[in-house]
Amino acid sequence: MxxxxxxxxxxxxxxxxxxxxxxxxxxxxxxxxxxxxxxxxxxxxxxxxxxxxxxxxxxxxxxxxxxxxxxxxxxxxxxxxxxxxxxxxxxxxxxxxxxxxxxxxxxxxxxxxxxxxxxxxxxxxxxxxxxxxxxxxxxxxxxxxxxxxxxxxxxxxxxxxxxxxxxxxxxxxxxxxxxxxxxxxxxxxxxxxxxxxxxxxxxxxxxxxxxxxxxxxxxxxxxxxxxxxxxxxxxxxxxxxxxEFAPVQQVFAAPRHPYTRALLRAVPSILATPRQRLSTIGGAVPHPGSRPTGCAYHPRCSERIGAICMEQRPRPVPSGEAGASCFKDEAREQAA
Missing domain, CATH: 3.40.50.300 (P-loop containing nucleotide triphosphate hydrolases)
Structure with a gap:
């Protein structure tokens, strides 16, 4: 229950x-x-x-x-x-x-x-x-x-x-x-x-x-x-x-938003090659008073798929449901 x-x-x-x-x-x-x-x-x-x-x-x-x-x-x-x-x-x-x-x-x-x-x-x-x-x-x-x-x-x-x-x-x-x-x-x-x-x-x-x-x-x-x-x-x-919103196992096993994946890549791992540089997320969180147009993450995103990311806002994550606010994730769902 x-x-x-x-x-x-x-x-x-x-x-x-x-x-x-x-x-x-x-x-x-x-x-x-x-x-x-x-x-x-x-x-x-x-x-x-x-x-x-x-x-x-x-x-x-x-x-x-x-x-x-x-x-x-x-x-x-x-x-x-x-x-x-x-x-x-x-x-x-x-x-x-x-x-x-x-x-x-x-x-x-x-x-x-x-x-x-x-x-x-x-x-x-x-x-x-x-x-x-x-x-x-x-x-x-x-x-x-x-x-x-x-x-x-x-x-x-x-x-x-x-x-x-x-x-x-x-x-x-x-x-x-x-x-x-x-x-x-x-x-x-x-x-x-x-x-x-x-x-x-x-x-x-x-x-x-x-x-x-x-x-x-x-x-x-x-x-x-x-x-x-x-x-x-x-x-x-x-x-x-x-x-992105999801059960914790899903977030770590199959993250759906590029930002979530970037955060996970930046976590140090005991399996990493010694003295290997940690992955970083380029840029910084924009000031809330000067938000980028389109998807707020697109200036830092290595997975953006074109003008749509720069011009339109992706749909919000449905409340209480697992999902990601990302055009790439939407395209993946439609293809499936």
């Missing part, structure tokens, strides 16, 4: 207005998050991964704003609510933010306030979403620290962030994300700036917590190795759009 859809994103558009013009950071993003499963969001820096996460929680920095689309929590049920239609400062949105949906921020070294102990910060998160006393919130904070594998939580609850290692700070960040007992957790680059041993421990912790709590996990990363280990489905993003 298919897992329950916890969150459905449909044609989400976000733009930033400035004196230099309008920047379309997200340009019609669609995907589903399912309870108990992990959706990996992958792409280079500047593709819109973190803006997607912040949009879901309605914490996009000004002058950014949602200009279109829907973010449906509990879609298809009587409890369905469109987060895109809520006031970011409303009581309902504050209940969702940190309560129904938790966020693990990208940088463990700076995500916590240096002015308060980690206990104070977790206790605040607990009391924000639960009607409990300070003593009960403190006990819950200690329980959360123990749950995420921090030794001596009764002592560490009084520590300041600068007294903890990067790995312990990331565990504190995970504890804060779980303080409201969320059904959905967004992990934005949860292993950034951590050594490989600590990275493995954090990923194992996320897997365990997901299995125990049946969490819908949205994992944002640029590391294809993390995607291979953690994800059930993968959404590949480029310049604010999902250019």
């Amino acid at each position: 298919a897992e329950r859809t916890a969150l459905a994103i449909r044609d989400l558009a976000v733009q930033f207005e400035s004196e230099q013009g309008v920047v379309r950071a997200l340009d019609g993003v669609s995907f589903d998050l399912h309870a108990g499963r992990t959706l990996g969001i992958v792409g280079e820096s500047g593709c819109g991964k973190s803006v997607t996460a912040r949009s879901i929680l309605r914490i996009v920095d000004r002058p950014g704003r949602i200009t279109g689309g829907h973010m449906l929590l509990d879609p298809g049920t009587p409890q369905e609510v469109d987060l895109a239609a809520l006031d970011p400062e409303s009581k309902r949105m504050r209940e969702v933010r940190g309560g129904r949906i938790g966020l693990i921020f990208q940088e463990p070294m700076t995500a916590l306030s240096v002015h308060y102990t980690v206990g104070n910060q977790i206790i605040e998160a607990v009391r924000q979403h639960s009607d409990v006393s300070k003593e009960e919130a403190r006990n819950r904070a200690i329980e959360l620290l123990r749950e995420v594998g921090i030794p001596r939580p009764e002592t560490r609850i009084s520590a300041y962030p600068f007294e903890l290692s990067g790995g312990l700070r990331q565990r504190v960040g995970i504890a804060m994300a779980l303080a409201g007992d969320p059904e959905i957790v967004i992990a934005d680059e949860p292993t950034t700036a951590l050594d490989v041993t600590t990275q493995a421990q954090i990923l194992a912790l996320l897997r365990r917590l997901q299995a125990e709590k049946n969490i819908a996990l949205m994992l944002i990363t640029h590391d294809m190795g993390v995607i291979a280990e953690m994800a059930d489905e993968v959404a590949v993003m480029y310049l604010g759009r999902v250019v």
Whole structure:
């Protein structure tokens, strides 16, 4: 039986207005998050991964704003609510933010306030979403620290962030994300700036917590190795759009979009010839304010098939279905 859809994103558009013009950071993003499963969001820096996460929680920095689309929590049920239609400062949105949906921020070294102990910060998160006393919130904070594998939580609850290692700070960040007992957790680059041993421990912790709590996990990363280990489905993003969506096995065995293939070629392999140069993707992600005409990837694509790639936009990936936003992939489907 298919897992329950916890969150459905449909044609989400976000733009930033400035004196230099309008920047379309997200340009019609669609995907589903399912309870108990992990959706990996992958792409280079500047593709819109973190803006997607912040949009879901309605914490996009000004002058950014949602200009279109829907973010449906509990879609298809009587409890369905469109987060895109809520006031970011409303009581309902504050209940969702940190309560129904938790966020693990990208940088463990700076995500916590240096002015308060980690206990104070977790206790605040607990009391924000639960009607409990300070003593009960403190006990819950200690329980959360123990749950995420921090030794001596009764002592560490009084520590300041600068007294903890990067790995312990990331565990504190995970504890804060779980303080409201969320059904959905967004992990934005949860292993950034951590050594490989600590990275493995954090990923194992996320897997365990997901299995125990049946969490819908949205994992944002640029590391294809993390995607291979953690994800059930993968959404590949480029310049604010999902250019490929598929089960993780299909993405690695038979990627359909040239950008996905280029990302995979750039992954180091233990089977490679010693001292062989790594494959690179030529050029850089264009600025969202100066998008290329046609397919956004065509200036960097070694597989473009002619004027159609430069003049027309390929169809978007159908929501919830495996596919690629690419004219070459369309031609392949028609030939089959």
